[in-house]
Amino acid sequence: MFDYLKNWYQRKFSDPDAVTLFLLLVTAFALIILFSQVLAPILLAIALAYLLEWPTQKLQRAGISRFASVITVFSLFIALAVALVLFLVPVIWQQSVTLAGELPAMLSNAKQLLYRLPELFPNYLNVGQIDHFIEVSTARLLAFGETILGQSLNQLVGVMTILIYLIVVPLLIFFMLKDKEQLLAHVNSVLPYNRRLISQVSGEMHIQIMNYIRGKAIEVLIVGVVTFAVFTAFELRYAALLAVLVGLSVLIPYIGAAVVTLPVFLVALFQFGWSAMFAYVLLAYLVVQALDGNLLVPLLFSEAVSLHPVYIIAAVLIFGGLWGFWGVFFAIPLASLIKAVIRALSTPPEPPQSQPTSD
The missing domain is CATH 1.20.1440 (de novo design (two linked rop proteins))
Incomplete structure (x- = not known):
């Protein structure tokens, strides 16, 4: 077994390029796992900038300059985000609050409907099984609700952090799009030759x-x-x-x-x-x-x-x-x-x- 692992290691990692790839992946995953909260806005900005790069390239192929393409795509992105916050989010919030208020009545109605099932299927269900199902479901719903409430209270502490993200992330996206070639050149200069x-x-x-x-x-x-x-x-x-x-x-x-x-x-x-x-x-x-x-x-x-x-x-x-x-x-x-x-x-x-x- 040891000889097999030794031969596999020598076969796979005798190539300097394989060692470089392995070290890069280990370093990247270690940074994300250890500093995920600190790197979160940067990673989010990278993902969004990567997504917005596609329409930017489409505009460039149409004959528009890189800077004008970035301004156009970034402006449309900000306009879409503002529209979602102003129009969709309030509706979703209002319906969520209303649904939370009616949830006890909905559960009570669902309980009554469940108790009708033994009458419809007497050969397959009985009242005891329905009682057990309701008891287990209620306990899990209460535990889930407590978890959501605890996470919500924890998120209230990070309101200032969210406000900072609303400013920092768009700035990062803009500069990542505008200075893409320059940033990629910096990354390439840091990477090993192999x-x-x-x-x-x-x-x-x-x-x-x-x-x-x-x-x-x-x-x-x-x-x-x-x-x-x-x-x-x-x-x-x-x-x-x-x-x-x-x-x-x-x-x-x-x-x-x-x-x-x-x-x-x-x-x-x-x-x-x-x-x-x-x-x-x-x-x-x-x-x-x-x-x-x-x-x-x-x-x-x-x-x-x-x-x-x-x-x-x-x-x-x-x-x-x-x-x-x-x-x-x-x-x-x-x-x-x-x-x-x-x-x-x-x-x-x-x-x-x-x-x-x-x-």
């Missing part, structure tokens, strides 16, 4: 991450708008709040769609009861989810990296446990990075160039 594998991994990840982030942004927008239109057509209450939740759920593959189904189910059940309209709302919601998974996702991510669902779910659980929401959001790019690194380390090292002999 960076063949670093270039290989970065080139592969550039295409994959750009396709992923751009596709996810479009998917969130389309799914959110279509869901809002469907819920509004059925006159479902809290349509805007539920549409935002459904749109954001696509950021978490497989798990997000399963989790967000619960509030949609409860709101529809509370409003319509066990009726035909309740079934129509759930059917329309399932149709939206099916079209997203079978039509929209293949169209948007045809060029993105393909990962097995097991790897995607594992990445969501692992990186989500490490870095919370941002770990979940970047789970697929991080899994793609690991795949690209494994592929790069599997490539044989380049043969050493022969030095010319002097006569």
Whole structure:
């Protein structure tokens, strides 16, 4: 066993480029894990600037100068952010407060509906099973509510930090876009000379991450708008709040769609009861989810990296446990990075160039 590990180590790390790539990854992950809170605004600015680089390049190809393209894209980004804060956020906040106030009545109504199930299915359910289910569900909901409340109180302390982010992050985005070439030159000057594998991994990840982030942004927008239109057509209450939740759920593959189904189910059940309209709302919601998974996702991510669902779910659980929401959001790019690194380390090292002999 030791000889096998020794041979594997000598085979993989005899290449100086592989050692450089390994050290760079270890250093980057160590910095993120140890100083994630300090680096959070910088990492957020890098992600947003990377996303805005795509429309900036499109404007440049149309014949507009780099500076004018940056000003145009950045202005549109700030205008969109302000519009969301002024128009969407107040509606979502109002519906969230109203939903929280009606939640006890909704749970009471749901409890009454659950107690009707033994009458409808006497051979499969009894009152004792319903009591046990309600007891366990209530305990978990209370624990979840206490956790959310504790996190909310902790976030109140960071209000000043959020205000600072609102100023610092846009400034970082602007200068990262404007001085892109200069900043990349500084990074290249710091990297070691043996960076063949670093270039290989970065080139592969550039295409994959750009396709992923751009596709996810479009998917969130389309799914959110279509869901809002469907819920509004059925006159479902809290349509805007539920549409935002459904749109954001696509950021978490497989798990997000399963989790967000619960509030949609409860709101529809509370409003319509066990009726035909309740079934129509759930059917329309399932149709939206099916079209997203079978039509929209293949169209948007045809060029993105393909990962097995097991790897995607594992990445969501692992990186989500490490870095919370941002770990979940970047789970697929991080899994793609690991795949690209494994592929790069599997490539044989380049043969050493022969030095010319002097006569």
